[in-house]
Amino acid sequence: MIKKNDAITARKVDFSRWYTDLCLKAELMDYSSVKGFIIYRPYGYAIWENIQKYLDDEFKKTGHQNVYMPLLIPESLLKKEADHVLGFAPECAVVTKGGYENLEENLLIRPTSETLFCEHYAKVVKSYRDLPKKYNQWCSVVRWEKTTRPFLRGSEFLWQEGHTIHETEKEARKETLDMLEIYKNMAKDLLAIPMITGKKTEKEKFAGAIETYTMESLMQDGKVLQSGTSHYFGQGFAKAFNISFLDKENKQQYVYQTSWGASTRLIGATIMVHSDDNGLILPPKVAPIQVIIIPIKQEDDEVIKKTNQVKLALEKEGIRVSIDTSIKSPGFKFNEAEMKGIPLRIEIGPKDILNNKCVVVKRFDYQKKELPLNENLASEVSNLLDDIQDKMYQKAKDNLDSHIYEASSLDDLENKLKLGGFVKVAWCGDLKCEEEIKDKYQATTRCLCEDKKSKCICCGKKTTTQVYIGKAY
């Protein structure tokens, strides 16, 4: 691969600059005049719409319903669950005035909406017949952040938050894991990203949860990214908010609760897993434009006629396709299509029409091939897109698999962490050891993995707990 595009920094030179250059130059986002608040430009937002569509369909298929809760939370409401307020109060944006008047009680812009769902559930649930309630909401949330980075960490981000309540622990625990599975499948099927999934440690779990499950992905620079979480709350919030119901035996019970969320951070993951020094590389399933047709000699009526024919044929096959007829040179258009990560580019010129073929170039591996301009073109292009999707996943999976290490001592951990990726270590389960590792190596526990008899690499205590460690965004 030759770097043709000077607009963005090379990954080797500065991965972090490469990333922000790409976000800007591919026109995914722009900065606004409020620090940490970004503008989702049409091309970036269209990726989010494709993620939304996939997830929304899955949520509805599994019996979830969308709702919309208020943007603002009274300070007193956030304080009802003790752990929850400790976790979120320091990050809240505070509304103190409305229409020139000072408010009697401060209102917080939602950093997450557990408390609002709880208050509503407490009001509407009376009997086991009202259960389960499986609600989801698409919205933005605000968390005041000091250091921000497009899509990865922002003072405002877009997400969905699911909040469900159930009659039994078993059902709620199943929901928690089912939703994690939906996220993981989405990452694979849509974003071509393999995920490591597992339970967070006590230290890393969500404020107010009994258990937090996470999916974690590996970026090209070796850093790892928390990409979606699903929480089991037990009856903690239910007791704090008095969400109770009469069960089949006419006894008053508290509900069992879950919440789960995935955000525009997934756009960041997609960029950092797949793209290269010439720009974005999008998996076909999530790409807003899957095929771009570039006419060579667009002043030729025959060329325009043929490109339109091809576009229609591809659209009939359900492919998202566009023609670039802007007044620019083909070379310029090629670069632009590469910057935007469009999976396939089709070139059609007068010579191609004479020879009844077109040139097809894959963004993913720059491979060129000729395809006949006949009635099979659309299905061949469709197969090519499927093939690209599979290969992109396989490449990302190979990269992940080759960056999962084991370490049996702290020195070993330090060395493996330098290689980037996930390092599996034995850990006693104590916060002290977890914090020591974090302080020493700026690496955190990502999630627990399968049990195995061993000794904690930090304190040497006997343990069966294994945990993945990584340097995270």
Place this chain on the structure above:
Amino acid sequence: MIKKNDAITARKVDFSRWYTDLCLKAELMDYSSVKGFIIYRPYGYAIWENIQKYLDDEFKKTGHQNVYMPLLIPESLLKKEADHVLGFAPECAVVTKGGYENLEENLLIRPTSETLFCEHYAKVVKSYRDLPKKYNQWCSVVRWEKTTRPFLRGSEFLWQEGHTIHETEKEARKETLDMLEIYKNMAKDLLAIPMITGKKTEKEKFAGAIETYTMESLMQDGKVLQSGTSHYFGQGFAKAFNISFLDKENKQQYVYQTSWGASTRLIGATIMVHSDDNGLILPPKVAPIQVIIIPIKQEDDEVIKKTNQVKLALEKEGIRVSIDTSIKSPGFKFNEAEMKGIPLRIEIGPKDILNNKCVVVKRFDYQKKELPLNENLASEVSNLLDDIQDKMYQKAKDNLDSHIYEASSLDDLENKLKLGGFVKVAWCGDLKCEEEIKDKYQATTRCLCEDKKSKCICCGKKTTTQVYIGKAY
């Protein structure tokens, strides 16, 4: 129609209570603990999703792209356009703290996003080749309101706001009217609501606009409701925010701009135009559930088998259908289906199966008929739904047409206003007369209508301007 449902106040007793009773009992919304901020419950939100889907498709078909702008606006940015800040500053919720620290500059929760779009457009537009930009955003906005009412006026509401910039005045003016037309068609096709459209007076136009176009609908109590607006801005914002471009002759020009919005207020309009004392009546096109099947003797396996068969057959026809198998009496289920405004109810019991027919009841006019349980059922039901949609529009149209009056004097106006609806009067165009009418009759100009030589009903001055007056929500 017999009033069977005591859960809601009758319209004649108290229209306003009828409305809020219905919003709550049909489970469209609930109140939250912050005044003026409502919870959109699943059934209410599903109506909004259907409106979103219709509009979003139309926007995309006409070349618009979705984006997402920040939630917060720096106070200084809102102040850039003089009229705009006067209109919106008094309604803003103000964020003064972020993460425990006082902010250097206050941030306003967006009451509308003109200023954010302008700032972005100024940054990204350089040449006529970058035009037009036709962006839309789905979001919630906050406007601090003293008196609030579900869906009609809230401190937070959901909406879409389109913001476009163009090379020429002609193109921008066309966009303004095209979008009004899309709104009007949506109201007719989806919500079965006829609209009166026209230009707002200087007094009633949007803060910062040169012209505001509106669509206005008539509620059953004779009050009128502004249901969607489209604004032509000329170059006002462009000059305040310096949105300029090099034209084809290489000269620097300012863009011409529009914005347009429709909100969850449309849910309120749909309720108040169509519903009755037994609950909601939803037009089939926008109804989350179009057909509810109620099994009579659901302990009978044959009944359950048959209802499932019918459900599948209707779903194949693209009908949104559900079966009510809850442990309640059929009578109770009928009431519930009526409360929720489900357009068609199908009853299937053992006797019906023996006779190979089912009972179909229309929510709209309570008419009952029997349909054979054969392979034509789905298409017959589909036709029935289309017919209901048409009839509901026609009924609303007849009501509107019979409530458009003309008045030639102030006394005449006063009497006509008592009948409810729109009163057409001659008006000199002066603010003084407009305000006098408002003060005297608590009625406002809704929009201008066709020109006609006459004399202002207030001051007697010669004029060709005619305007609709109505008592509005």
